[in-house]
Amino acid sequence: MNPEYARHPIRVLADYALKGAVVLVFVFPFLWMISTSLQTFRETMAFPPTWLPASPQWQNFVHAMKAGPFLTYARNSVVVTASIIALQLVVMIPAAYAFAKYRFPGRNALFGLVLLAFMIPGQVTFIPVYLMLADWGLIRTLLPQILPFLSSAFGIFLLRQYFMQIAEEIVEAARLDNASEAKIIWRLMIPMSTPALATIALFSFVSHWNDYFWPLIMTDSNAVRPLTLGIAMLRETEGISNWHILMAGNVVLVVPILIVYLFCSQQIVKAFVYSGIK
Amino acid sequence: MPSRGWWPLLRPYVMIAPAMAGIGLFVLYPIFYLIKLSFYKYNLMNKAKSKYIGLDNYHQIFTRGDFYQALGNTALYTVGVVVCTMVLSLLAALWLKRKSRWNRIVQAGIFTPHIVSIVSIALLWMWLMEPNQGLLNYLFKLFGLPPSAWLQSSKTALLSVILVSVWQGIGYYTLIIVAALQSIPPTIYEAAALDNASRTNVFFRITLPLLSPQLFFILVIMTIGSFKVFDTVQVMTGGGPNGATSTIVYYIYQFRTTNIGYSAATGVVLMAIIGLLTFLYFRLLARKVHYQ
Amino acid sequence: MASIEFVRVTKSFEKSSVIDNLNLTIEDGKFTVLVGPSGCGKTTLLRMIAGIGPQSSGEVRIGGKDVSRVPPGKRGVAMVFQNYAIYPTMTVRDNIEFGLKNNRVPKAERTRLVETIGATVGLAGYLDRMPSTLSGGQRQRVALARAMVKEPSVFLMDEPLSNLDAKLRAQMRIELIELHKKLGATFVYVTHDQVEAMSMADTIVLMNEGVIQQEAPPEDVYRDPANLFAAQFIGVPPMNVGELGIDGVRFGFRPESADLAVLSGAERELAAAAAGDPIRPGAGAPKPAGADEARYAFRGRIATREMLGAETLYQVRRDGEPGASFMVKCFADRFAVDQEVELEVPADKLFFFDAAGDRIRRDHPAHDAYVAALCSREPAHA
Numbered sequence: 001m002n003p004e005y006a007r008h009p010i011r012v013l014a015d016y017a018l019k020g021a022v023v024l025v026f027v028f029p030f031l032w033m034i035s036t037s038l039q040t041f042r043e044t045m046a047f048p049p050t051w052l053p054a055s056p057q058w059q060n061f062v063h064a065m066k067a068g069p070f071l072t073y074a075r076n077s078v079v080v081t082a083s084i085i086a087l088q089l090v091v092m093i094p095a096a097y098a099f100a101k102y103r104f105p106g107r108n109a110l111f112g113l114v115l116l117a118f119m120i121p122g123q124v125t126f127i128p129v130y131l132m133l134a135d136w137g138l139i140r141t142l143l144p145q146i147l148p149f150l151s152s153a154f155g156i157f158l159l160r161q162y163f164m165q166i167a168e169e170i171v172e173a174a175r176l177d178n179a180s181e182a183k184i185i186w187r188l189m190i191p192m193s194t195p196a197l198a199t200i201a202l203f204s205f206v207s208h209w210n211d212y213f214w215p216l217i218m219t220d221s222n223a224v225r226p227l228t229l230g231i232a233m234l235r236e237t238e239g240i241s242n243w244h245i246l247m248a249g250n251v252v253l254v255v256p257i258l259i260v261y262l263f264c265s266q267q268i269v270k271a272f273v274y275s276g277i278k
Numbered sequence: 279m280p281s282r283g284w285w286p287l288l289r290p291y292v293m294i295a296p297a298m299a300g301i302g303l304f305v306l307y308p309i310f311y312l313i314k315l316s317f318y319k320y321n322l323m324n325k326a327k328s329k330y331i332g333l334d335n336y337h338q339i340f341t342r343g344d345f346y347q348a349l350g351n352t353a354l355y356t357v358g359v360v361v362c363t364m365v366l367s368l369l370a371a372l373w374l375k376r377k378s379r380w381n382r383i384v385q386a387g388i389f390t391p392h393i394v395s396i397v398s399i400a401l402l403w404m405w406l407m408e409p410n411q412g413l414l415n416y417l418f419k420l421f422g423l424p425p426s427a428w429l430q431s432s433k434t435a436l437l438s439v440i441l442v443s444v445w446q447g448i449g450y451y452t453l454i455i456v457a458a459l460q461s462i463p464p465t466i467y468e469a470a471a472l473d474n475a476s477r478t479n480v481f482f483r484i485t486l487p488l489l490s491p492q493l494f495f496i497l498v499i500m501t502i503g504s505f506k507v508f509d510t511v512q513v514m515t516g517g518g519p520n521g522a523t524s525t526i527v528y529y530i531y532q533f534r535t536t537n538i539g540y541s542a543a544t545g546v547v548l549m550a551i552i553g554l555l556t557f558l559y560f561r562l563l564a565r566k567v568h569y570q
Numbered sequence: 571m572a573s574i575e576f577v578r579v580t581k582s583f584e585k586s587s588v589i590d591n592l593n594l595t596i597e598d599g600k601f602t603v604l605v606g607p608s609g610c611g612k613t614t615l616l617r618m619i620a621g622i623g624p625q626s627s628g629e630v631r632i633g634g635k636d637v638s639r640v641p642p643g644k645r646g647v648a649m650v651f652q653n654y655a656i657y658p659t660m661t662v663r664d665n666i667e668f669g670l671k672n673n674r675v676p677k678a679e680r681t682r683l684v685e686t687i688g689a690t691v692g693l694a695g696y697l698d699r700m701p702s703t704l705s706g707g708q709r710q711r712v713a714l715a716r717a718m719v720k721e722p723s724v725f726l727m728d729e730p731l732s733n734l735d736a737k738l739r740a741q742m743r744i745e746l747i748e749l750h751k752k753l754g755a756t757f758v759y760v761t762h763d764q765v766e767a768m769s770m771a772d773t774i775v776l777m778n779e780g781v782i783q784q785e786a787p788p789e790d791v792y793r794d795p796a797n798l799f800a801a802q803f804i805g806v807p808p809m810n811v812g813e814l815g816i817d818g819v820r821f822g823f824r825p826e827s828a829d830l831a832v833l834s835g836a837e838r839e840l841a842a843a844a845a846g847d848p849i850r851p852g853a854g855a856p857k858p859a860g861a862d863e864a865r866y867a868f869r870g871r872i873a874t875r876e877m878l879g880a881e882t883l884y885q886v887r888r889d890g891e892p893g894a895s896f897m898v899k900c901f902a903d904r905f906a907v908d909q910e911v912e913l914e915v916p917a918d919k920l921f922f923f924d925a926a927g928d929r930i931r932r933d934h935p936a937h938d939a940y941v942a943a944l945c946s947r948e949p950a951h952a
Contacts, residue, residue, distance in 0.1 A: 023383065026445070029402050049411065091297050113302075120549070121552070123548070125308035131315075151297040176647065177669035191659035210396065213512075235513075243411075246405070261386075261390065272392070
């Protein structure tokens with residue numbers, strides 16, 4: 001805000017200390033989770049708490065993973081998330097292009113529906129959607145976790161904004177170069193909007209990989225459950241006091257994302273900020 | 279070439295068709311279905327036995343204490359989360375807005391919980407809030423404070439859930455406000471400095487108005503998000519103890535198999551509340567928002 | 571090659587029509603410049619030829635054939651855009667090649683064409699660079715090469731030089747004239763800059779508010795403007811215009827058509843007296859010896875002086891009289907600010923316009939009467 005005047009060294013030091021403390025508040029719980037996941041039951045029950053395990057109990061992970069069909073859960077998570085991202089991109093790119101670059105009767109009204117869909121949470125519509133999918137006999141497949149996310153209103157909105165920023169003349173030049181509309185999208189629009197597409201894909205990945213509510217509603221057998229549900233179910237299978245096992249399961253769910261975050265936190269942060277500002 | 283005639287006219291509709299089909303099928307149609315369901319006593323086993331009962335479900339909602347308890351909890355939760363997150367993330371953003379390596383690290387740090395599944399967050403905090411072996415009560419003891427029952431007492435359970443939500447959400451909103459702060463042209467502040475404006479004056483007359491579009495956006499997003507809170511409650515407390523943390527969505531969830539019509543009617547009520555809140559925000563606040 | 575015809579063309583946006591019932595023929599192989607202020611409809615016409623902003627009604631013909639239903643890529647036209655519209659994610663080579671690929675030109679032929687054109691526009695060493703690494707002038711050349719490589723019969727250019735600095739613009743003007751000579755294609759060039767129009771055009775089509783004001787070679791537009799708008803749009807500074815005071819007629823003369831002379835002491839007194847009592851008869855300055863032809867004379871003070879190098883611009887003004895101010899362009903730099911001067915314009919350099927702004931030419935019955943009225947005015951009279 002103000003030009004930086006020379007500040008007192010104590011204030012500078014206090015500032016750094018406070019920043020360190022804040023980071024600790026947000027990061028320490030995760031470290032604590034990892035530490036617990038490697039402790040023995042006795043160590044978790046000790047008071048005062050055990051900061052570091054005497055010897056890392058790797059078998060906690062084996063134990064947790066044997067508590068349910070975790071390979072199936074993991075496969076389901078991967079298949080569901082990847083399918084959602086792929087389908088969303090395929091559906092959203094032509095739609096965003098049409099909304100951004102064509103004028104046609106009803107365009108604003110139809111785009112209004114997209115915005116409306118953006119405002120209506122799945123927590124409101126889950127009952128009818130479930131009944132519908134049950135009618136179609138899909139409950140024992142992965143489709144109920146994929147199909148409802150086929151068109152991402154958020155993604156269409158964001159990508160349309162991005163396409164609109166691409167100069168009209170570029171599209172016109174390509175039309176004069178006798179390029180088909182499909183080619184304009186494939187050779188120009190997509191390469192020119194990679195930042196937006198990456199943001200949308202990343203956003204989609206994080207929200208569906210982490211999703212709990214929707215699979216909870218839409219699944220009734222382990223064959224179709226994702227990791228989030230598997231981990232949550234450890235509470236029932238392992239009992240609420242086996243914290244070392246619960247945390248081991250938790251580590252399996254969280255650590256992959258944390259590792260990705262560690263290496264590209266700046267891109268992820270940018271993507272989320274970008275999506276928030278638009 | 280007859281095809282040239284109608285294809286360009288039809289093309290935009292073909293291109294948006296899959297997207298609109300998805301929205302129509304999974305968002306718009308379910309709304310009508312939901313409203314229809316809310317007028318029925320629905321039989322999951324035998325649809326033919328479902329019975330039209332008019333407004334009975336709604337009548338029941340507004341006469342049942344547990345609905346009001348859920349509604350009250352949700353409102354308290356929303357106010358708590360929105361106010362705390364708003365104030366804290368605004369303060370954090372002002373503190374961290376300068377572009378420096380340290381600030382980036384702190385921002386990345388406080389953002390971490392946002393990319394982690396709410397299930398993990400919930401489990402993790404259940405462990406931290408464990409009354410006997412949990413870390414939080416240990417720290418309380420260390421500082422000479424009486425231990426808290428956290429999630430296991432109806433007095434503190436909702437507060438504990440709010441704490442977790444604020445902890446998880448603060449990073450995201452801080453980042454958005456930081457980005458907004460950084461996009462304010464520095465020349466405005468330089469001009470204010472030349473005009474000898476005080477710090478509070480600069481904040482209330484320049485920073486806050488210029489920030490208002492983002493703050494408004496955050497307010498709407500956060501309110502809607504808070505009103506549909508479910509995951510934390512479902513994992514951490516199961517609505518308990520004694521319904522102290524039951525929220526509307528959890529309430530709907532509870533009746534989703536036993537009394538579908540009633541559950542649907544509650545869904546309609548939730549939708550109406552969210553719509554009303556959004557509308558009110560736009561009516562009351564939109565005028566005060568400064569758009570550049 | 572290809573001439574271009576607009577037949578009763580109308581273009582409307584959201585109910586308001588920008589161009590209404592317009593007819594125009596652009597000759598084959600000519601360099602035609604559409605010029606006018608912004609919003610006059612010149613770019614709209616260009617986009618109709620390209621097919622990227624089709625007319626609402628009427629016909630556009632290229633080479634005699636109605637192209638209304640022909641898509642842009644199949645019209646045999648190429649366009650250079652104001653912002654160049656270079657594909658930012660493709661190399662220079664891919665940019666130039668894109669149209670050829672879409673038209674299924676064989677690879678060997680493509681490569682040969684790209685290399686040749688690249689060399690012609692001076693991009694030989696840059697073919698594999700990304701556009702973002704090029705300067706403004708180089709991007710301009712990419713846009714040009716991309717248009718040239720398709721060997722179109724019609725070249726459309728939408729203010730292609732407006733993003734360049736003054737020096738590069740002058741250079742590119744000459745290059746475009748040479749390019750036109752070499753290719754012999756029909757060039758249609760849109761600009762709001764009358765200097766570009768004058769320097770490059772075979773034919774100028776001057777437009778205002780969707781209506782063609784004049785369609786003529788540059789020298790004709792300059793020497794024989796069709797109306798007040800044409801007279802004031804072409805020429806720097808624009809034509810001086812004053813009220814004649816009869817029938818709402820206005821007269822005008824070019825700043826370079828006027829002669830300036832310093833008033834002697836006696837004349838100055840007369841001028842002052844006349845200014846104090848404008849109705850006093852017979853106060854006119856004696857006409858210079860041998861000036862048997864009619865002249866318009868005006869006395870005033872030099873208000874500003876702009877030295878432009880070869881020439882100097884003076885603003886001659888009589889204070890307190892609105893409209894009594896004229897620009898004069900002299901090749902001699904002999905006068906100073908605040909000098910009292912007399913300005914004279916020979917009758918054959920005077921233009922007259924009627925109340926609607928249309929030109930009153932020499933063959934008009936009232937023309938001579940207007941000349942007489944103006945030239946008999948007192949030099950100190952407003």
